[in-house]
Amino acid sequence: xxxxxxxxxxxxxxxxxxxxxxxxxxxxxxxxxxxxxxxxxxxxxxxxxxxxxxxxxxxxxxxxxxxxxxxxxxxxxxxxxxxxxxxxxxxxxxxxxxxxxxxxxxxxxxxxxxxxxxxxxxxxxxxxxxxxxxxxxxxxxxxxxxxxxxxxxxxxxxxxxxxxxxxxxxxxxxxxxxxxxxxxxxxxxxxxxxxxxxxxxxxxxxxxxxxxxxxxxxxxxxxxxxxxxxxxxxxxxxxxxxxxxxxxxxxxxxxxxxxxxxxxxxxxxxxxxxxxxxxxxxxxxxxxxxxxxxxxxxxxxxxxxxxxxxxxxxxxxxxxxxxxxxxxxxxxxxxxxxxxxxxxxxxxxxxxxxxxxxxxxxxxxxxxxxxxxxxxxxxxxxxxxxxxxxxxxxxxxxxxxxxxxxxxxxxxxxxxxxxxxxxxxxxxxxxxxxxxxxxxxxxxxxxx
Ligand code: GLU
Numbered sequence: 001x002x003x004x005x006x007x008x009x010x011x012x013x014x015x016x017x018x019x020x021x022x023x024x025x026x027x028x029x030x031x032x033x034x035x036x037x038x039x040x041x042x043x044x045x046x047x048x049x050x051x052x053x054x055x056x057x058x059x060x061x062x063x064x065x066x067x068x069x070x071x072x073x074x075x076x077x078x079x080x081x082x083x084x085x086x087x088x089x090x091x092x093x094x095x096x097x098x099x100x101x102x103x104x105x106x107x108x109x110x111x112x113x114x115x116x117x118x119x120x121x122x123x124x125x126x127x128x129x130x131x132x133x134x135x136x137x138x139x140x141x142x143x144x145x146x147x148x149x150x151x152x153x154x155x156x157x158x159x160x161x162x163x164x165x166x167x168x169x170x171x172x173x174x175x176x177x178x179x180x181x182x183x184x185x186x187x188x189x190x191x192x193x194x195x196x197x198x199x200x201x202x203x204x205x206x207x208x209x210x211x212x213x214x215x216x217x218x219x220x221x222x223x224x225x226x227x228x229x230x231x232x233x234x235x236x237x238x239x240x241x242x243x244x245x246x247x248x249x250x251x252x253x254x255x256x257x258x259x260x261x262x263x264x265x266x267x268x269x270x271x272x273x274x275x276x277x278x279x280x281x282x283x284x285x286x287x288x289x290x291x292x293x294x295x296x297x298x299x300x301x302x303x304x305x306x307x308x309x310x311x312x313x314x315x316x317x318x319x320x321x322x323x324x325x326x327x328x329x330x331x332x333x334x335x336x337x338x339x340x341x342x343x344x345x346x347x348x349x350x351x352x353x354x355x356x357x358x359x360x361x362x363x364x365x366x367x368x369x370x371x372x373x374x375x376x377x378x379x380x381x382x383x384x385x386x387x388x389x390x391x392x393x394x395x396x397x398x399x400x401x402x403x404x405x406x407x408x409x410x411x412x413x414x415x416x417x418x419x420x421x422x423x424x425x426x427x428x429x430x431x432x433x434x435x436x437x438x439x440x441x442x443x444x445x446x447x448x
Contacts, residue, residue: 279305347373
């Protein structure tokens with residue numbers, strides 16, 4: 001087995017084990033948290049456009065619900081496995097706890113290749129999968145959202161199918177919906193925006209030593225990105241000016257991170273997708289690159305680049321901030337030593353293996369762990385759910401201001417504990433999160 005195929009569930013368990021001792025976690029609670037509470041595997045038929053019937057396999061795993069209903073995305077990918085979904089569900093439990101929103105963790109996945117399926121086939125697959133998992137999801141039970149290769153349209157189909165089963169509209173069964181059926185403004189950009197807020201706090205943490213806060217430049221004018229006129233970030237007094245950034249992955253998290261960071265003055269020196277990478281030391285023009293990708297399906301061949309790279313080559317570039325925004329197991333003990341970034345912000349789930357964590361820490365690289373760095377998505381999912389339950393919708397500015405507050409607070413809670421305990425940021429984040437979940441279990445008590 002190559003490193004990139006390392007079992008994500010074993011890694012997730014190892015990450016938990018790593019803090020269980022530090023937290024003096026009771027043995028039984030530790031054991032309970034090492035495994036998902038509930039798992040559903042389904043095999044279901046879908047009629048393809050050719051008339052052929054194909055059978056697909058999917059999963060919904062609920063890791064823990066001590067702090068509230070389960071929450072987590074659904075991914076469509078050819079490499080989905082039960083162990084991957086288990087790991088992603090466990091990471092959702094910690095993610096919701098670290099930003100202190102009232103949810104437990106879950107995740108879903110279907111083994112399929114969405115790139116080779118038509119829109120109609122994807123709709124039929126989604127509707128049938130929803131029917132199969134409808135026995136365990138629901139607005140008070142378990143609320144799916146988009147993840148890798150699923151989007152607002154997928155959520156609309158899930159919401160419609162679930163509502164048809166119930167006989168009335170149930171918008172709260174999913175988040176990440178289109179705006180006109182109860183989605184939240186700012187949800188599409190939320191993972192990237194949350195990640196940007198944590199990167200900014202990390203840069204501040206570094207710069208504190210060099211530039212005192214009273215000398216920070218005033219925030220650049222907001223509005224470089226069309227429609228981004230009120231990002232809730234006005235007057236916070238800190239620019240991400242000229243920080244050099246490399247991004248692996250150019251999907252929702254990667255491309256929007258590139259757009260938001262470059263609009264704040266950062267220089268995006270390289271990006272990659274599954275087909276390859278492009279670079280320009282002077283900074284890539286991100287709006288043009290996004291257009292290129294939407295026309296051609298990849299970042300490769302972009303005219304504004306003056307260098308080409310392998311997909312994983314982006315991880316080894318000299319830069320201030322590296323954003324892995326693709327899949328699990330990208331930074332391993334095979335390449336961690338070549339990472340030259342000062343800060344690694346994990347927009348993806350599980351991009352760094354525990355062995356690589358150690359190497360990065362020894363190299364003094366500041367890592368913002370996935371459960372913190374990419375928690376903006378589920379945080380605005382929570383806002384969407386709250387808005388839907390109250391039938392009262394917020395402005396985009398209100399969403400972004402609340403998001404900034406939650407992300408900034410969580411970042412500093414994690415930073416404080418990591419400085420106090422002299423541990424890396426991942427361990428710090430786990431200490432905050434696992435403590436909260438264990439406390440919730442103890443307060444509720446063990447039934448009967
Ligand atoms: N799939 C996203 C994640 O991994 C969002 C989950 C959600 O909004 O429930 O955090």
